[in-house]
Amino acid sequence: MxxxxxxxxxxxxxxxxxxxxxxxxxxxxxxxxxxxxxxxxxxxxxxxxxxxxxxxxxxxxxxxxxxxxxxxxxxxxxxxxxxxxxxxxxxxxxxxxxxxxxxxxxxxxxxxxxxxxxxxxxxxxxxxxxxxxxxxxxxxxxxxxxxxxxxxxxxxxxxxxxxxxxxxxxxxxxxxxxxxxxxxxxxxxxxxxxxxxxxxxxxxxxxxxxxxxxFSADGAVVRIEGVSTHPGTANGKLVNALHLAAKLISILPQGTRVPEVTQHREGFWHVVEMQGTAAEAEVSIILRDFELAGLQEIGDMLRATCAALAAGEPRAKITCDITPQYRxxxxxxxxxxxxxxxxxxxxxxxxxxxxxxxxxxxxxxxxxxxxxxxxxxxxxxxxxxxxxxxxxxxxxxxxxxxxxxxxxxxxxx
Structure with a gap:
């Protein structure tokens, strides 16, 4: 040296x-x-x-x-x-x-x-x-x-x-x-x-x-507003926001679109944080792809999944906000x-x-x-x-x- x-x-x-x-x-x-x-x-x-x-x-x-x-x-x-x-x-x-x-x-x-x-x-x-x-x-x-x-x-x-x-x-x-x-x-x-x-x-x-x-990158925040009530009298009334947040994560594609199984030029979605209560929950997700068309596809997938979740539980209010991070x-x-x-x-x-x-x-x-x-x-x-x-x-x-x-x-x- x-x-x-x-x-x-x-x-x-x-x-x-x-x-x-x-x-x-x-x-x-x-x-x-x-x-x-x-x-x-x-x-x-x-x-x-x-x-x-x-x-x-x-x-x-x-x-x-x-x-x-x-x-x-x-x-x-x-x-x-x-x-x-x-x-x-x-x-x-x-x-x-x-x-x-x-x-x-x-x-x-x-x-x-x-x-x-x-x-x-x-x-x-x-x-x-x-x-x-x-x-x-x-x-x-x-x-x-x-x-x-x-x-x-x-x-x-x-x-x-x-x-x-x-x-x-x-x-x-x-x-x-x-x-x-x-x-x-x-x-x-x-x-x-x-x-x-x-x-x-x-x-x-x-x-x-x-x-x-x-990567090109977007950040998504999914907010879930459930229906809160005392658990002792919750039958037919309670809509648990945390359960819906967990369900959202479970129904998003796991085998092909998460960091654990992607490499090279493959894009992904990645949950970075989930917080909240039975009444309200928030899931933060990052979206990544090298091409803008691929990034758009991942964002559309997330929006569609949120819409399907909301349709299955109309008493909940579910919003999905996606914002650009970098290109x-x-x-x-x-x-x-x-x-x-x-x-x-x-x-x-x-x-x-x-x-x-x-x-x-x-x-x-x-x-x-x-x-x-x-x-x-x-x-x-x-x-x-x-x-x-x-x-x-x-x-x-x-x-x-x-x-x-x-x-x-x-x-x-």
């Missing part, structure tokens, strides 16, 4: 360990912006750090985004780098204790706070490619938060490198966003505030991944692949084979691209995200810094 690679590895590791320990979990049920005040704890930390390393125009917007600028040392397009500060609501994220497993020798990785939990190449095949690397996990009871604090660490290390080195680069702008995990990472004001020709999210997976295609970035990026081609060339120049595949998910880049800021996604190395087995290899994170540094240098005109 070169001296520069070792430097990037040390810097990104130190940063990720520090950032991961800060609880920044977002909350889809909140109406605040950002959804949780704790995200601003990391925002303040990043603001102070950016100022210390010499970035300019550093500020936290009133919608919770950390913005900063690195002035150009050569002419070229204005390039943005984006990562999100929040961690997923899907699993415990308080009290994260990052653990570094030095020089991974293969086999099973154990967790100090959860001895029954095991990480191995059998369940995470990419781990087999990281023999000799330094693996970071949590301690077994929380997620790690490499999604996307690895991206934050990469960008921070890149910015420090550009400021302290004599390398030629165009103007660079940075955005650290809240609430990406709940689909609110890109405020309508962000494209103008960021002010770039194109950008990159650092929110990808395996070494070399340069992604320019994501496949490919629709816009394929019209001008310049940012994608730059990233691929930067990988190749660093001896890394670029890989492009459709993301079975979305990024802030999906929304930014739709809003006029072309924004493909670059790898960070993060794996098994949103759960206690989440891990990342330090050398992958360092490689991402090298690729981004190479990219901005190649963009000079």
């Amino acid at each position: 070169s001296d520069l690679s070792q430097h990037f590895a040390a810097k990104t590791e130190t940063r990720l360990l520090r950032y991961a320990a800060v609880d920044t979990q977002s909350d889809a049920r909140s109406t605040s912006q950002p959804s949780t005040a704790i995200q601003l704890d990391l925002a303040a930390m990043l603001q102070a750090e950016l100022i210390k390393i010499g970035a300019q125009d550093v500020r936290i917007t009133d919608y919770g985004v950390v913005l900063a600028r690195v002035p150009a040392t050569a002419s070229g397009p204005v390039i943005g780098f984006v990562a999100h500060m929040d961690t997923a609501p899907a699993f415990h994220a308080s009290g994260v204790k990052p653990v570094v497993h030095r020089a991974y020798a293969g086999g099973v990785i154990s967790f100090a706070d959860n001895p029954d939990l095991k990480l191995s190449p059998e369940t995470s095949p990419y781990l087999a490619q990281k023999i000799g690397g330094d693996i970071i996990t949590a301690s077994g009871t929380t997620l790690l938060g490499a999604d996307d604090k690895a991206g934050v660490a990469i960008i921070m290390t890149l910015i420090e490198h550009l400021i302290t080195s004599a390398s030629a680069h165009p103007e660079i702008r940075v955005a650290f966003t809240p609430d990406e995990e709940i689909g609110r990472g890109v405020d309508p004001r962000l494209p103008a505030d960021l002010g770039v020709d194109f950008a990159y999210t650092l929110d990808g997976g395996a070494l070399g991944e340069i992604e320019y295609e994501s 496949n970035m490919r629709y816009w990026l394929e019209q001008d692949m310049t940012p994608v081609d730059l990233a691929r060339a930067a990988c190749e120049a660093e001896g890394i084979t670029p890989l492009s595949k459709a993301i079975r998910g979305g990024t802030d880049g999906s929304r930014l691209t739709e809003m006029g800021v072309p924004c493909p996604n670059v790898f960070t190395g993060m794996q098994d995200i949103h759960g206690p087995l989440e891990w990342v290899c330090v050398q992958d994170i360092a490689a991402a810094v090298r690729v981004c540094a190479r990219l901005v240098g190649a963009a000079v005109r």
